[in-house]
Amino acid sequence: MFRLEPAQARRVSFIRDAEIEDTIRLFGTPLFAIAGLEPSAVRVFLVKDPSLNAFVAGGQKIFINTGLLIASDNANQVIGVMAHETGHITGGHLARTQDALRDASAQSIVAFVLGAAAVVAGRGQAGSAIIAGGTQIAQRSFLKYSRVQESSADQAALDILEQTRQSARGMLAFFDKLGDQEALLSASQDPYVRTHPLTRSRVDTIRAAVSRSRYSDVAERPEYVVRHSRMRAKLIAFLRSPVETFRKYPASDTSLSGRYARSIARHQKRQTDKALALIRDLLAEHPDDPYFHEFHGQILLESGRTAAAVAPYERAVALRPNSVLLRIGLGQAQVSVESDLHIEAAIENMRRAVRLAPGNPSAWRWLGMALGRHGDIGQASLATAERYFLTGKFRDAIGQATRAERALKKGTPGWLRTQDLKTAAQRAAKRKKKQ
Secondary structure (H helix, E strand, O other): OOOOOOOOOOEEEEEOOHHHHHHHHHHHHHHHHHOOOOHHHOEEEEEOOOOOOEEEOOOOEEEEEHHHHHHOOOHHHHHHHHHHHHHHHHOOHHHHOOOOOOOOOHHHHHHHHHHHHOOOOOOOOOOOOEEEEEEOOOHHHOOOOOHHHHHHHHHHHHHHHHHOOOOOHHHHHHHHHHHHHHHOOHHHOOHHHHHOOOOHHHHHHHHHHHHHOOOOOOOOOHHHHHHHHHHHHHHHHHHOOHHHHHHHOOOOOOOHHHHHHHHHHHHHOOOHHHHHHHHHHHHHHOOOOHHHHHHHHHHHHHOOOHHHHHHHHHHHHHHOOOOHHHHHHHHHHHHHOOOOOOHHHHHHHHHHHHHHOOOOHHHHHHHHHHHHHOOOHHHHHHHHHHHHHHOOOHHHHHHHHHHHHHHOOOOOHHHHHHHHHHHHHHHHHHHHHHO
């Protein structure tokens, strides 16, 4: 399910997954709102990296390593980290730190952020795809916040947690988890320690806040507990070997997360029938869970049962109609069926996807393929040009836009868009050549 593009120098990988992104958004929305930020304006990107790290870059953009999510013991720890990073945003620390991006040019940051935004959804799936996107920011180039800024972000996080009536114990536990690393050589430390320098006074301040807060012993919301458990199980099952997954979630573990992880691991081992049996049992218990339907569709799609995959994806989209990633999965299934039975539905579905997320190149990819199957070469070429432009393939974008220009009637909205796209791609290609 998780797929890594061929490795290239100075690349970083991102994960796109509808369920995990929805979980992180669930955790973060109350924090962002209390902090005075528009929740929809804060973007959170998942970085495929086993080390513990999270950081802010490019304005209201938070990057969280998968290693941190897997290492977290509960949702409260993840929320504590997110509250801290939100404190950096509201404190304007990124703008004020002159050496925060040492050894990383402004262009590399832009490429990094655009890469995250342009991550394609791969082969349709619940874990969507991991792609190589943007320029890798080496560890030495992560934000080097001063201890004063760190303390300020800590205080902001404590205030945010207090106002949202959540415990700061998770934040304290996470910092305690990292505390022993202060004594390690820099090369052996997790990036979070190097980019967010810990001090005893910082930990003591948080501990004191926990001791006096009336919300320190507030239990996590049951929904948070379940969502965190599912997120960890999914990440472990997709990012680690099936052997490790079965060790972590043995057959004796009959929990929802345990069965979910084993279904993914069985799929990874191409044991399709066993994977399907597990996910169907979960669906029998939770018939309105969009992400179980999505993974059901993914198993069928990736095992070559494309026609059967359409219905589970349709159900997932019906339950979450505004999820672009679910629509992309459905679009891939619809286009992958050998007959043209679902092509018109695919076109309608993917047009909705590009309206919801015009910056998603994978949505344009499957729209272009659906239009091509339908025989609309002009619109198919235009959609392909949009995809190439978003992924930085400007010469290819110019070629496809030119092809669309010849096929579309002059003066129509599509034809006019080809003119704008060609001009933008030509300018971008010139800038790229000068760099």
